[in-house]
Amino acid sequence: MTDKDFLVVIAEMLRKQDQQSEKLDEHSTILNQHTQILNEHTGMFKETNAMLRQLVELSLQEFQQNHKFMEQQQSFNERQLLFNQRQQEFNARFLDKLTDIEKALKK
Numbered sequence: 001m002t003d004k005d006f007l008v009v010i011a012e013m014l015r016k017q018d019q020q021s022e023k024l025d026e027h028s029t030i031l032n033q034h035t036q037i038l039n040e041h042t043g044m045f046k047e048t049n050a051m052l053r054q055l056v057e058l059s060l061q062e063f064q065q066n067h068k069f070m071e072q073q074q075s076f077n078e079r080q081l082l083f084n085q086r087q088q089e090f091n092a093r094f095l096d097k098l099t100d101i102e103k104a105l106k107k
Helices: 003-106
Strands: none
């Protein structure tokens, strides 16, 4: 192999190495773009996750408040029912007394 042939082989190898380097640069650029997109999506995912956690916390608080309200409403209803029963008993006794008075007046 002559020096000229050797130089041609070296030049061809260097040209191919440059082509591979250019391809590698292109792939690195694409990979960096994808990494940036993934980082943006990760950030959006984290924000969405934080908002969902807040929503769950608010829903839990609302559920607890509703549960407390329902307990208070049930207690109120029970007291109201007891009051109505006592009022009915009072009204019945009162009506009995009025009936007794009416009978006494008719005699």
